[in-house]
Amino acid sequence: MLRTHTCGQLRKTDAGSQATLCGWVDSYRDHGGGLFVDLRDRYGITQVVFNPPDSSAELIERSKLLRSEYVIQVTGNVAPRPAGQENPRHASGGIELRATELVLLNKSKSPPVSPSDSVTELAGEELRLKHRYLDLRRSKMQRTMMLRDKVVKGMRDYFADRGFLDIETPILGRSTPEGARDYLVPSRVHHGAFYALPQSPQLYKQILMIAGYDRYVQVARCFRDEDLRADRQPEFTQLDLEMAFVDADDVIAEIDGLVAKLAKEVLGADVPTPLPRMTYDEAMERFGHDAPDLRFGMEIVDLTDLAPQSDFGVFKSVVEAGGRVRAINAKKGTETYSRRGIDALTEFVKGFGAKGLAWFRCEEDGTLGSNIAKFFSPELLKQFGERLDAEPGDLILFSADQFAGTCKVLHALRTKIAAEQKLYAPDQMSYSWIVEFPMFDYDEEAKRWVAMHHPFTAPLDDHVELLKTDPGKCRAKAYDLVINGSEAGGGTIRIHDSTVQSQVFSLLGIDTETATERFGFLLEALQYGAPPHGGIALGIDRWVMLLAHLDNIRDVIAFPKTQKAADLMTEAPGAVEGKQLKELGVKLDG
Known part of the structure; x- marks a missing residue:
């Protein structure tokens, strides 16, 4: 080995011994009489000192030719750093290597990308x-x-x-x-x-x-x-x-x-x-997404039953068309979002298909105020506030659309507001499972069912009959692991019955000939005692x-x-x- 230790290994207990290190020149400082080099490898950084009496005059002169990212081998005496000059940021920050020998293993051009932590x-x-x-x-x-x-x-x-x-x-x-x-x-x-x-x-x-x-x-x-x-x-x-x-x-x-x-x-x-x-259905109702971030609350509240009691045309027409009116409560949101901030949120949700953004502020007296408040009776606003647990300073944000549209908008708002309001610590972790996903999704453009996960996913035992009668209601033995609002893994129980597998292929528009061409080896294997x-x-x-x-x-x-x-x-x-x-x-x- 060209080295006796790594650059993160030496400690004060090694003082008085000799060591040989190899690594890259992270930085260098010429203090007139000698040179101080921070030598780096993947294990850490050790300060190397080229100073008398350990270093000869010839060695000191050669050390002054070193530059960033030069690869060197250096031998020297391990010594404690002088009092007050220790560096607690590095594991080897309590010692220095006082150089007695130096071997230049390779030079480096001036790097266009600096690996040094000293470059901010x-x-x-x-x-x-x-x-x-x-x-x-x-x-x-x-x-x-x-x-x-x-x-x-x-x-x-x-x-x-x-x-x-x-x-x-x-x-x-x-x-x-x-x-x-x-x-x-x-x-x-x-x-x-x-x-x-x-x-x-x-x-x-x-x-x-x-x-x-x-x-x-x-x-x-x-x-x-x-x-x-x-x-x-x-x-x-x-x-x-x-x-x-x-x-x-x-x-x-x-x-x-x-x-x-x-x-x-x-x-x-x-x-x-x-x-x-x-379940998937619960996640979509409460959070508007199948990978909800549970590091914070701000759950979606459904107001579809109350919305038609208002004179607000947008709410009434959406409900009449079979849509939903749903909302989230950004606690103390009025402290973060002024009227200009609400306008910015309105522009934000347009990127997710919304035509606008209805909102209410919870005033000091507990009432809800907004530019659309005139369309709502005081009693109806009180019911809104109670259902949303509104308190003074809260900001209520609505989405009125078909269910999928409200999910998309409110999930995006929920995620954005939580980050901007710092509702969770940067190192906070949340783990959860979403289960019982839909078996199929309907592709409007292709006019056919497509697999939500993949075509080998098994339906719930009591949903097998739905494959024939109502595929849209069929739920799968599917499960996703969610970490901090991201899908970190996904799996399913597979179909092990060749008859059910053929039935699913048929639903997906995969005919017998195509299924045999693509998956014939699997379909045949399923007939030989698949567990x-x-x-x-x-x-x-x-x-x-x-x-x-x-x-x-x-x-x-x-x-x-x-x-x-x-x-x-x-x-x-x-x-x-x-x-x-x-x-x-x-x-x-x-």
């Missing part, structure tokens, strides 16, 4: 992604990568201890176009045929259950060719598991234990289990982002893509040679 202004994201090897040297990035390693190791250990088998499934598979677009890989051997990169190991893990491997787990790489957001990437990593002879409660209980373990190991927090649950089974996939990237209290998933991935699915460092995707295309039997159009 962070370079722009595009520049950091272009020079990711420099950005990854930053201590914050390194802490995040180490956190990611701890999370993944914790997951692997947890499931290994619980009898799960870690089994790899293929990366090159068959395209089964359901949901997001596949990434396709042309075959050189079979011209005109394509592999697809897996959106998940879904079908393979179901086959493993049929094969008798009743507890499967995998840290799986998955790929989806879809539009990106801050919390989404074209390639991502998930903790994928499947279990046989289980129901939804069994799968959920396994993940409850994992949540409690990682919260303790990573955050030092105790999370009581079982985690709270609510009841189910599982879940947990988004590792998103888990790490949430546990690290970050809001950009690119910050927890070593080499992420941009929102245009580009790798700025390697400049992928890129052109390929015509010879390669010819071997694949592929010709570019235009």
